Amino acid sequence: MEESRQVNLLAIVILSRGKCGLSTCTTFYLVGMATADLLVIITQVILNKISYYYFPVCFLDITPVCGINAVLVAAAKDCSVWFTVTFSFDRFVAICCMKLKTKYCTKKTATLVLAITSIFLVSKNIPNYFTNEPGVIIDNVPWGCKQNPTAFTDPRWVGYNWFHKVLMPFLPFILIILFNALTVRHILVASRVRKGLRGQNKAEHHNDPEMESRNKSMVLLFAISGSFILLWFVFVVNFLYYTIGGLVYLTYLEFTIQQVGFLLTDINCCTNTFIYAVTQSKFREQVRKAMAYSVSLITKSMNKQNN
Known part of the structure; x- marks a missing residue:
């Protein structure tokens, strides 16, 4: 996970420079997603899981600290998911709603959203x-965090929990699938219309800069959204099965599937940078330049020490 943290940092730095051939608003959303993913890795993986295994008793286990960390973990994961939704909607507007595009797909709007x-x-x-x-409680110091029983019985907390469950992960999952389906439909229709207008047939091939730009945008959108859907699918299915079935006690197999779902959602926070590298040639070019610059600095530092 240390490698994932460094990769996300690298992605944030490279994307922030704005030299990857992407629009300003797209860059803002990608930086936001990379930042949220980095926060998930720090709060969920490093502060939560790694500390549990390697530092079973530390200040992170004090109840107020534990409670704050729980809020940060949930907020970071929510941001990671919903930033993917906002990115999908931004690409939907950019590709499908040309009149709205000029007003919505801007740096100011992206920042505000x-x-x-x-x-x-x-x-x-x-x-x-x-x-x-x-x-x-040991020596008047509260340790550990367990959920108050009233959270399961108080109607206000029950309503809040359902509100939380609808926002994560059910609604984002549905919205991302919806935006992608509408985007695909629009692109297919627009492609047929443009081919008809250009008199294109099987024996002729014409370069179409607008369609090429849309195709590149589509590849990035579907790679990120598709990765999200695949890695959250197990969690969503398990969530529906657990909620609809009203299960309280899980069998060993059900528990294992549940843990696999949690693991895949954590992995989702490590994949976006690799997606940028696979789908964006200019991003790969910036990575190579960053690596070459780092090697150059190390070489110069070593030469100075030897001299």
Whole structure:
């Protein structure tokens, strides 16, 4: 996971420079997604799971700290998911809604959308802090976090939990599939119309810069969205099965599938950078330049030390 953290940092730096041939608003959304993914890795994987295995008792286990970390984990994962939704919607508008594109697909709008989404998702998860209570108190210091029993019976908390479940992951999953389906439909229709207008047939091939640009945008969109759908699919199916069935006790197989779903959602936060590298030639070029620059700095440093 240390490698994943470094890869996400590299992606943030490269994308922030704006030299990958992407529009400003697309770059903003990709930087936002990479930042959210990095926060998930830090809060969920490093502070939560790694500390649990290697530092079973530390200050992170103090109840207030544990509660804050739980809020940060949930907020970071929510941002990672919903930034993917906002990116999918932005690409849908850019490809399918030409009249709205000039007003919506701008740096200002992207900044505003990401800021409002972040504030809303962090605020939404703050109540989670108050559902925790200490597992044990040692020398007047509360340790551990366990959910207060009233969270399962109080109608207000039950309503909040359902609100939380609808926003994560059910609604984002549906929205991403919907936006991608509408985008594919529009591209297929537009492609047939443009081929008809250009008098294109099987024996003729004409370069169409607009369609090539759309195809590149489509590849990036579908690679990111498709990866999200595949890696969240197990979690969503398990969520529906668990919720609809009203299961309280899980069999060993059900528990294993549940843990696999959690693992895949964490992996989702490590894949976007590799997707950029596979689908974007200019991103790969910037990575090569960054690597060459790093090697050059190391070589110069070593030469100075030897001299």
